[in-house]
Structure formats: C-alpha cells, structure tokens
Amino acid sequence: MKHHFIRKYRRIIQITVAITFIILPLLNQLGFTFIWGNFLNIHIGPLNLTDPLAVLQITLKNLYFPPRLLMSTGIILIIAMCFGTIFCSWICPFGLLSELVHGLAKRVLPNTFKKLNFQITGFKIKLYILSLGLIFFFLFCTTPIINQLSMPLWYSQIFQYLFIRKQISFAVLFVAVILFTEFISRNRLWCRYICPQSFLLIIAKLFNPFHLKVGYRKEKCISNKNDNPCQKACSLSLDPRTLNNLLETECNNCGDCIVACKKLGKALNFQFSRHSS
Numbered sequence: 001m002k003h004h005f006i007r008k009y010r011r012i013i014q015i016t017v018a019i020t021f022i023i024l025p026l027l028n029q030l031g032f033t034f035i036w037g038n039f040l041n042i043h044i045g046p047l048n049l050t051d052p053l054a055v056l057q058i059t060l061k062n063l064y065f066p067p068r069l070l071m072s073t074g075i076i077l078i079i080a081m082c083f084g085t086i087f088c089s090w091i092c093p094f095g096l097l098s099e100l101v102h103g104l105a106k107r108v109l110p111n112t113f114k115k116l117n118f119q120i121t122g123f124k125i126k127l128y129i130l131s132l133g134l135i136f137f138f139l140f141c142t143t144p145i146i147n148q149l150s151m152p153l154w155y156s157q158i159f160q161y162l163f164i165r166k167q168i169s170f171a172v173l174f175v176a177v178i179l180f181t182e183f184i185s186r187n188r189l190w191c192r193y194i195c196p197q198s199f200l201l202i203i204a205k206l207f208n209p210f211h212l213k214v215g216y217r218k219e220k221c222i223s224n225k226n227d228n229p230c231q232k233a234c235s236l237s238l239d240p241r242t243l244n245n246l247l248e249t250e251c252n253n254c255g256d257c258i259v260a261c262k263k264l265g266k267a268l269n270f271q272f273s274r275h276s277s
Helices: 003-029 052-062 067-083 086-091 093-108 122-140 151-165 171-185 189-194 196-206 229-233 256-261
Strands: 035-037 041-044 047-050 212-216 268-272
Touching: 003 035, 003 086, 003 093, 003 151, 003 256, 047 052, 047 067, 052 067, 052 122, 052 196, 067 086, 067 196, 086 093, 086 196, 093 151, 093 171, 093 189, 122 189, 122 196, 151 171, 171 189, 229 256, 256 268
Parallel strands: none
Antiparallel strands: 035 041, 041 047, 212 268
C-alpha cells in the first residue's frame, strides 16, 4: 500500500463502519438480517463475533470456556495477533470521532493552551482499570459488566434506541461528555488511557512478536528534535522512533506517522518483524 493512500483507505473504512451502524437498525426493521447486533455481539451471516472482554468475564466467573464462543472471540484476537490493534484505528467509530475532535482542537484552541501531559503509559492505566473492574465484577456481578465501558457499543446503541425504541439514549450524553473532555484536554484520553477492550487486543498482539507494526529506519531519518513531523501527526502523541519500548503497546497502526514521514526520507513503514527498527 502506497504511503499517501494509507490515510485515505483508513478513513473510507472508518466512515463506512460508522454509517453502517447508523442505518443498520433501520435495515433490520425492514427485514435485512444478514448483519445484525452491536459491537458486543454482531452477526454477519453465519459468522458471529463476540467481544473478547465479555467472554473473559464469563470464563473467569464460571471457570468454563463456552465452546460456541471460541470462534466468535478467537477471530478477533487472531486478527489482533497478526495486525495489532487495528480495530482501534481502522474500524472503531468512536476512534474516528475522537480523531476528528482531536484534530479540531489542534486547529481551534490557541497555541498557548497547554495540553494535558501524562508521564505514565496508557497500558499501565488500562491494566489498573481492568483489574479494578474484574474485582468489582467478581464481588458484585453475575453477568459481564466491564465491557459496558465500550465506546463503540455506546455508539451503536445510540441508533438502536433511536430507530427501534424511538428513544434518546443516555449514550448520547456520555459520548458527548467524553469527546468534550478530550477536546478541552487536547488529548485522546479514552482511547489511550481507559478503553478496556483495547487492553485485551494489546495483550493478543504481544503474544506474537512478528505482528504488524511501525518500523523505523534511523539511517533514513532526517528530522531533528525540533522538527518531528511523525510525532506531530500521531493523535496519541507517540514518537514512532521510540516504539521499541512500552510505548509500542499503545500504537494502533493508524499509519498517520508513516504518511507524515514520506517526504523526509521515508524512515517509517509498516512491517512484520520482531523489532521496530
């Protein structure tokens, strides 16, 4: 895939998925059932895809792995093992909204406005959140609860409530508050520091050291500390030149840094390898 087409193809896929989950409830009401469901459990013909986080909770609670869920959740994890967390950057409709809000904030807010900076990595914060969620689940719940913190689920439920139940879902307010907070902070807080679904996808990709990742060729890099277009292009504020450390767990393979780098010696590219450089 040519570098300058990466962002174009990604946007087409993101927008297609976002529109699909807007009109899907209407199509289902009209009798179209080849695709139905939401981002926790979606059916595409004979294929059933289930949120791995929901399956994890069921398995841990009952000490039993339902065979019927093996394929439905295994497909998602296998994709993550091979291609990294591309769901977050190529499919998730909230990821699209978060990126657009982040881009708007960079253009609208004054340059003197200080964005929030965190020293701790998002992977560690997600681990803490998931651990607390599992403890709460074991103590007080009988059905999966952590996966309710799924922003793509809330996105799809907005339109399910609107077109099927003829109601305005609380999800509208929740999503709006998160996006407004990200706009003010100029930081993609949910995707990088909170989203529990992405944690399992990260774990899956770490099982395969040869998963798709951003590769960095130092000998071709002509940028400097004061001019780093690849990091400026990253909506998660990651430096792709340092992805050999824990930050690599947070990269979602959006490819924006690769596109930004194409005019500066093409030091970045997608690759399947153990090392990023």
